[in-house]
Amino acid sequence: MKKILYLATTALLFSACGEKEASVSDIISQGNIESIRAKKTELSEKQKSLELELQKLDSVIATMNRDEKLPLVTTVTAKAEKFDHFLELQGNVKTKQNVLVYPEMAGTLQRVYVKEGQRVTSGQILATIDDGGMSSQLSQFKTQAELAKTTFERRKRLWEQKIGSELEYLSAKTNYEAAEDAVKQAQSQLGKSSIRAPFSGIIDNVIKDQGTVVSPGPGSEVFRIVNLSDMYIEVDVPETYLAGIQVGKEAKVYFPVLGDTVMTKVRQTGNFINPSNRAFTVEIAVPNKKGNIKPNLTAKVNINDYSSEEAIVIPQSIISENAEGDQYVYIAEPTDGENEAILKKSIIKTGKTQGSHIEVLSGINDGDHIIEEGARSVKDGQKVKILNNQTDEQ
Numbered sequence: 078m079k080k081i082l083y084l085a086t087t088a089l090l091f092s093a094c095g096e097k098e099a100s101v102s103d104i105i106s107q108g109n110i111e112s113i114r115a116k117k118t119e120l121s122e123k124q125k126s127l128e129l130e131l132q133k134l135d136s137v138i139a140t141m142n143r144d145e146k147l148p149l150v151t152t153v154t155a156k157a158e159k160f161d162h163f164l165e166l167q168g169n170v171k172t173k174q175n176v177l178v179y180p181e182m183a184g185t186l187q188r189v190y191v192k193e194g195q196r197v198t199s200g201q202i203l204a205t206i207d208d209g210g211m212s213s214q215l216s217q218f219k220t221q222a223e224l225a226k227t228t229f230e231r232r233k234r235l236w237e238q239k240i241g242s243e244l245e246y247l248s249a250k251t252n253y254e255a256a257e258d259a260v261k262q263a264q265s266q267l268g269k270s271s272i273r274a275p276f277s278g279i280i281d282n283v284i285k286d287q288g289t290v291v292s293p294g295p296g297s298e299v300f301r302i303v304n305l306s307d308m309y310i311e312v313d314v315p316e317t318y319l320a321g322i323q324v325g326k327e328a329k330v331y332f333p334v335l336g337d338t339v340m341t342k343v344r345q346t347g348n349f350i351n352p353s354n355r356a357f358t359v360e361i362a363v364p365n366k367k368g369n370i371k372p373n374l375t376a377k378v379n380i381n382d383y384s385s386e387e388a389i390v391i392p393q394s395i396i397s398e399n400a401e402g403d404q405y406v407y408i409a410e411p412t413d414g415e416n417e418a419i420l421k422k423s424i425i426k427t428g429k430t431q432g433s434h435i436e437v438l439s440g441i442n443d444g445d446h447i448i449e450e451g452a453r454s455v456k457d458g459q460k461v462k463i464l465n466n467q468t469d470e471q
Contacts (some may be wrong), residue, residue: 147417147462150451152409153391157443160388160436162429163329163379164322168312170363170374174276174304177284180206181269183292186285186299193283197274203300206291208270215263222256229253278304308363308370309344312378313356321382322346328361329379332370339364343380383429389437393430395449406441407448407455409463416464420448422457 104116180186184206191203232249235241282301291297310330314322326343347358361378363370396404404425409418425440441447446463448455455461 147460148451148455149464150409150455150461151449151465152446152463153395153449155389155391155437155441155443155445155447157387157389160385160390160429160431161327161381162383162431162436164314164318164382166312166314166378166380168310168361168376168378170308170310170370170372170376172304172308172372174278174302174307175281175372176275176302177298178203178272178275178300178302179293179298180272180291181293182206182266184209184270184290186287186289186291189283189285189287191280191283191300193280195280196278197280197302198277199274201274202271203274203280204272204287206270206272208267211263211267211270215260215267218256218260218263222253222260225249225253225256272299274302276302276304277306278302303372305365305368305370308365308372310361310363310376310378312359312361312380313351313354314359314380316350316355316357318382319357322359322380327381330361330363331377331379332374333377334374335369337369385436388428389441389443390431390434391437391441391447392449393433393435395447395452396425396427396435397452407452407457408441409446409448409461411446412460417460417462418446420455420457420459420461 099116101116101120104112187205187207189204191197191201197203229249229252232241232246236243236246279302280300281303283299284301285291285297285299291299322343324343324346328341328343329338330341331338341362341364343359344362345360350357359380361380363376391406396406398404404427405422406425407420408423410421411418423440426438428436428438430436448461451461
């Protein structure tokens with residue numbers, strides 16, 4: 078009896094040991110959906126159990142390994158500061174006082190008093206035209222006017238004494254007024270023989286030489302005069318910036334050819350949106366103390382369209398983006414260890430960009446230490462060692 082029990086027990090053990098667990102491939106080949114689901118549930122439970130065991134092991138290893146090698150990172154310190162955003166545009170230098178000067182009467186260009194590059198003042202005589210004897214005629218008109226004046230004054234005294242007729246008095250008065258008008262007309266006509274500067278500026282070009290016959294009208298321009306002290310740049314600004322760009326806003330103007338930058342302000346904004354490009358014009362004054370800025374010179378214009386007195390500004394390079402399109406950074410929270418910190422992922426909202434820096438509207442507070450170098454190789458909750466131990470200047 079004992080022998081039979083021993084043989085039965087042995088057979089049972091061999092039978093138990095010989096059973097093999099069905100593989101995933103075997104279950105799939107059976108085509109039983111319930112078996113497949115059961116296998117999946119079984120494997121999921123095992124996976125969870127293994128993950129818990131691994132976490133326990135990681136925790137013990139981190140505790141026991143005092144010489145743990147932490148990732149090395151650097152940080153920048155967020156601080157509230159003034160932030161100015163500039164809209165970059167391109168335009169050409171212009172001047173409203175860049176004109177061709179024409180003669181007002183026909184005749185020979187008798188004398189030219191100025192040369193190219195010469196500065197002139199408003200009203201200064203630039204050249205004279207042969208008046209064709211008009212000055213002599215003016216002298217005659219003045220003589221006749223003096224005689225008419227004397228006659229009128231005598232008739233007036235007599236008339237006041239009730240001597241003579243009213244008709245003689247009125248006739249003398251009329252003759253005198255007519256003579257005065259003749260003198261004024263002759264003076265006006267003679268004044269056209271002098272070509273004068275319409276405004277203060279520089280003679281850019283002497284077009285006609287002395288002795289040339291000139292006349293009013295196209296093709297008879299004598300000078301080009303330019304005022305380089307009242308320069309400006311006119312640029313087209315997209316309508317989306319209408320609220321941000323106003324008269325008095327700061328502007329930086331850079332001239333690539335000169336390698337020079339001038340600081341100025343917006344002096345005029347247009348009141349019309351061009352339907353073809355949905356833009357409005359902005360006029361920016363250009364100081365020209367050196368006199369080296371010329372009309373039609375190409376310029377790059379940066380107009381201040383947004384400012385914030387207390388903005389958090391960080392380098393764009395330290396910002397990452399997740400699969401959902403959210404932007405985030407890692408903030409270092411100090412621990413008891415020297416220069417050690419735990420990382421915290423912070424979703425941020427950004428504003429305007431200026432150069433390599435960007436304004437952060439939310440997600441970062443003044444004084445936060447943000448991971449800079451090493452930000453791409455760390456993760457949320459990770460412990461790191463900070464190389465720098467001071468506030469970074471942005």
